[in-house]
Amino acid sequence: MSGFRLPTGGAIDRGRPLAFTFDGAPYLGAAGDSIASALLANGVRIVGRSFKHHRPRGVWGAWTEDPNAIVDVTRGGLTTPNLRAAVESLENDLAVRSVNAWPSAADDRSAVIDSFARFMPSGFYYKTFVWPRWETFEPMVRAMAGLGRLDPRNRPPADNPHVNAHCDMLVVGAGAAGLAAANAAARAGRTVILVDDHADIGGQLAHRGGTIDGGDWRAFADGVRAAVVAAGGRVMTSTTAFGVYDGNLVCAWERRAQLPDALWRIWPKRIVAAAGAIERPLVVPDNDRPGVMSADAALVYLRRHAVLVGRRIAVATNNDSAYAAAEALAEAGAAVEIFDSRADVPATTLKVTPSVVVEAVEGRSGVTAVKAGGRTHAADVLLLSGGWTPTVHLFMQARGKLRWDERVAALVPAAAIEGLRVAGAANGAFTLDAALREGHAAGGGEGPAPNAPPGLYRVTPVWPAPDAPGRRWIDFQSDVTLKDVALAAREGYASVEHLKRYTTLGMATDQGKTSSVNGLAALAAVAGRGIEEIGTTTYRPPFTPVPMTVVGGRRRGQLMNPLKRLPLEADHRADGAQMREYGGWLRPAWYGPDDSDLAIQREAKRARETVALFDGSSLGKIEVIGPDADKLVDFHSYNRLSTLGVGKIRYGFMLSEAGTVFDDGVTLRLAPDRFLVSCSSGHADAVAMRLEVWRQDRFDPRRVVVHDATAHWATLTLSGPRARDLVAALDLGVALDDAALPHMAFATGRFAGAPLRVARVSFTGDRSYEMSVPASRARSLRERIVAALPAFGGGLMGSEALMILRAEKGYVVVGKDTDGATMPHDLGVLGPRAQRKDEYIGKRSLFLPAAEDPDRKQLVGLAVEPGEQPLPTGAHVVEDAGQGRRSLGYVTSSYRSPTLERPIALGLVAGGAARIGQTLAVYHLGAVRRARIVSPVAFDPEGGRLHGGRADA
Amino acid sequence: MLLFCPFCGPRDETEFHYLGEPKARPEPAAEVTDAAWAEYLYVNANPRGEAREIWLHRTCMDVLVMTRDTATNATLSVESSRPA
Numbered sequence A: 001m002s003g004f005r006l007p008t009g010g011a012i013d014r015g016r017p018l019a020f021t022f023d024g025a026p027y028l029g030a031a032g033d034s035i036a037s038a039l040l041a042n043g044v045r046i047v048g049r050s051f052k053h054h055r056p057r058g059v060w061g062a063w064t065e066d067p068n069a070i071v072d073v074t075r076g077g078l079t080t081p082n083l084r085a086a087v088e089s090l091e092n093d094l095a096v097r098s099v100n101a102w103p104s105a106a107d108d109r110s111a112v113i114d115s116f117a118r119f120m121p122s123g124f125y126y127k128t129f130v131w132p133r134w135e136t137f138e139p140m141v142r143a144m145a146g147l148g149r150l151d152p153r154n155r156p157p158a159d160n161p162h163v164n165a166h167c168d169m170l171v172v173g174a175g176a177a178g179l180a181a182a183n184a185a186a187r188a189g190r191t192v193i194l195v196d197d198h199a200d201i202g203g204q205l206a207h208r209g210g211t212i213d214g215g216d217w218r219a220f221a222d223g224v225r226a227a228v229v230a231a232g233g234r235v236m237t238s239t240t241a242f243g244v245y246d247g248n249l250v251c252a253w254e255r256r257a258q259l260p261d262a263l264w265r266i267w268p269k270r271i272v273a274a275a276g277a278i279e280r281p282l283v284v285p286d287n288d289r290p291g292v293m294s295a296d297a298a299l300v301y302l303r304r305h306a307v308l309v310g311r312r313i314a315v316a317t318n319n320d321s322a323y324a325a326a327e328a329l330a331e332a333g334a335a336v337e338i339f340d341s342r343a344d345v346p347a348t349t350l351k352v353t354p355s356v357v358v359e360a361v362e363g364r365s366g367v368t369a370v371k372a373g374g375r376t377h378a379a380d381v382l383l384l385s386g387g388w389t390p391t392v393h394l395f396m397q398a399r400g401k402l403r404w405d406e407r408v409a410a411l412v413p414a415a416a417i418e419g420l421r422v423a424g425a426a427n428g429a430f431t432l433d434a435a436l437r438e439g440h441a442a443g444g445g446e447g448p449a450p451n452a453p454p455g456l457y458r459v460t461p462v463w464p465a466p467d468a469p470g471r472r473w474i475d476f477q478s479d480v481t482l483k484d485v486a487l488a489a490r491e492g493y494a495s496v497e498h499l500k501r502y503t504t505l506g507m508a509t510d511q512g513k514t515s516s517v518n519g520l521a522a523l524a525a526v527a528g529r530g531i532e533e534i535g536t537t538t539y540r541p542p543f544t545p546v547p548m549t550v551v552g553g554r555r556r557g558q559l560m561n562p563l564k565r566l567p568l569e570a571d572h573r574a575d576g577a578q579m580r581e582y583g584g585w586l587r588p589a590w591y592g593p594d595d596s597d598l599a600i601q602r603e604a605k606r607a608r609e610t611v612a613l614f615d616g617s618s619l620g621k622i623e624v625i626g627p628d629a630d631k632l633v634d635f636h637s638y639n640r641l642s643t644l645g646v647g648k649i650r651y652g653f654m655l656s657e658a659g660t661v662f663d664d665g666v667t668l669r670l671a672p673d674r675f676l677v678s679c680s681s682g683h684a685d686a687v688a689m690r691l692e693v694w695r696q697d698r699f700d701p702r703r704v705v706v707h708d709a710t711a712h713w714a715t716l717t718l719s720g721p722r723a724r725d726l727v728a729a730l731d732l733g734v735a736l737d738d739a740a741l742p743h744m745a746f747a748t749g750r751f752a753g754a755p756l757r758v759a760r761v762s763f764t765g766d767r768s769y770e771m772s773v774p775a776s777r778a779r780s781l782r783e784r785i786v787a788a789l790p791a792f793g794g795g796l797m798g799s800e801a802l803m804i805l806r807a808e809k810g811y812v813v814v815g816k817d818t819d820g821a822t823m824p825h826d827l828g829v830l831g832p833r834a835q836r837k838d839e840y841i842g843k844r845s846l847f848l849p850a851a852e853d854p855d856r857k858q859l860v861g862l863a864v865e866p867g868e869q870p871l872p873t874g875a876h877v878v879e880d881a882g883q884g885r886r887s888l889g890y891v892t893s894s895y896r897s898p899t900l901e902r903p904i905a906l907g908l909v910a911g912g913a914a915r916i917g918q919t920l921a922v923y924h925l926g927a928v929r930r931a932r933i934v935s936p937v938a939f940d941p942e943g944g945r946l947h948g949g950r951a952d953a
Numbered sequence B: 001m002l003l004f005c006p007f008c009g010p011r012d013e014t015e016f017h018y019l020g021e022p023k024a025r026p027e028p029a030a031e032v033t034d035a036a037w038a039e040y041l042y043v044n045a046n047p048r049g050e051a052r053e054i055w056l057h058r059t060c061m062d063v064l065v066m067t068r069d070t071a072t073n074a075t076l077s078v079e080s081s082r083p084a
């Protein structure tokens, strides 16, 4: 036990105690505690185990940089893994568990691993990948690796909003510099968004205090807040600006009380990055012992949480900033002794030993003594202050460059970036007065900056020699020591990017916030180069771990990639439809709760025998309108359409400029200046876009327009020998005799006071009627049809049965029975290529040498014996080639035909048309079968059924 | 990334669709060599830095000619592809 709670002070509410457990043991904290401060207040020293060696670790920092206190938190029975105890607010009834330790952080059975540390040098994982056998080590390494445990029951709702915001200036960090910048900008009338990741504003001022413009800093901060709001801006606390992206888009994660977290996408005209600085450790032996802590963090725990981290505190420093912390801790009742590596030390009332460094830290499970200057000093806590590392992440993400500033022993921004300025401690201005001046200037302030008494910050870095004795930690979370860095450099990993990957330095969840500069200094020392010359690794968002739920926002589940819905979905469901996704649309696959194969076979068979109702509403319906409409549809289509008569329909392809089949569909000529281009359900958006783009590129846009009417119309299709009888029974007032309405023609009428179109097109090979009405009339029409179906022995049909019917006829589904190379002549459609003299999309490609290749994959049918199983879709048609097999193509569609009572299949096979009659091998997952290459048309090759039906007799 | 539409103003990249580099379509087909056609189909300048690009703003369906810096993703200028 070392740390304890003080009876007074701090921003905690002693009247609101909070009960929680850590590794199963019960504790009490208070409102205003973080999990880390509550653990420290209870004297808990070991809060976790290091990633690689399972070394016991205590709290190092007081905020997002803390590398050690990673915990799984169970709240209301649901566990969230890998939260940072220094950041997470304490709540009542939290169950907190250390990660990477079992059964507890204090008593971790894997801790024996540390005894074998010499067997896990840098590059351990790389080396075990290759020697002796990674498979041998993998289960052990995997079992021990990783941090928290995922709770499969914890599936947070997709309720995190994404908010877009624009402002004149975004100020990141509400410390002294950020406040001064926001103040200057807001008072000049600019809209400012001021964000800070703490729950309150002030930054270092909040625990170090300060005098601004002659008064307490809080008065200045209140004035800034008021000025920002008065100028139309906002101050956002508990908000982490974690990434800057193209165009200076800044993404920020806002944690809200009683509301789901939000992701802000902020588009500022200018950014002031004033994110402060982070204290780094001294690279002394055993600097990872529990009880070794950042000096600044100890001050935070004292001032914010009224926790005194120890009773007998040793402070080791190389700079002035630790003195304020040391004095405050002494004033709060601790015995404090300072060890300064410099000879020239500041004036203080405390005992200071100058010109000494820590030689050893004793106490395996918590500091008991510190050896310095050849003597052992009893201590329960060792505070380290190795200088400050500016938080330059946003600047570096925006591709800034750093320079080494010896004066403050820090990497600071070298040159300004367009639209982004760095100010304050983030820029190496480590005193209050300098930070205020920089912030004021960055905010565009005129006149004098807010005033503070002159400050002084001096630092003299002490970099240990690479061969210095003892185990000196550089990266606590990744378990990288000075020896590891030296070894990596000796093995040739002299580039900082290689060093990072080889040693995992800076690769843990804290992303090297406390370790980067110490690592660079070590590498520089080994390489005999300067720190600036070594350079840094690439900074990438996010600055700190952001929950994936926040990044994903509401785009999860059904909203991840929203499906298009039929106007009649509810009606289909009421009739027992099993809905499935086809080309982005949710459509009935089959009807009925029974075995899908049986239902599909029954639907397909009935459609051939009587009549079936199918919902074709999802098919694309794109109107091309205007005096030049014929020119546009001709250019857009493989088949000429300008020659189509009004009231008539033509089937055809649309090609890509590479000559491959992009889509197929029928086009109706509604009027001399009006076409309706139909296309596959999944391609409607793309076809509408193509038409629109070529319209603007090539035609007079005043003489032709494109209108995607897909969603406006519902289409109900009746197909089968009894289709006409049924349509006649509907009494739609449309003449149905074949002279008036032949195949590939349409008629118009009225239904329920709205336009009606009845089109004779067929995707089944049977006589079919497509009835289209505005979506608002779809239900009335369907109800009338469904009521009439039983009298004709008809029924409902889903997409799966339709797929069988069209495959029986050899009708292709583009993208299924075609691939990215299929040209129209591969599907047997040769006419336009031979005849059209005018230009159309893809034309020239149809005459390239590749288009003439006799080995092109062509559409064929594949037949097997009636008793066999259908061929697997995707199976390869193969021929022997030397010692192996060569693929000639593959099966694209395969079904059992209930009408033919045998399997049918379509495929793309090299030179397929010339192979009709051949029997070839079909290979799938090690099994070889035989199939005969046949015509793609397995059913009704004469096509008589298109015109069939009793009424024709 | 923020892109600009002359009609709609600055808008999020997700509203736009990239169509390619501006190219003259070689025609009539009978007079175009295989090589010239293949170049039209497949050969792109793809410069680093200033690039001319055709985009569709799917919100208003206007085809745009943008000049962008492909290294920084900054939009340098944008105009409608259609004559005023």
Ligand SMILES: [Zn+2]
Pocket (backbone or CB within 6 Å): B005, B006, B007, B008, B009, B057, B059, B060, B061, B062
């Ligand atoms: Zn627009």
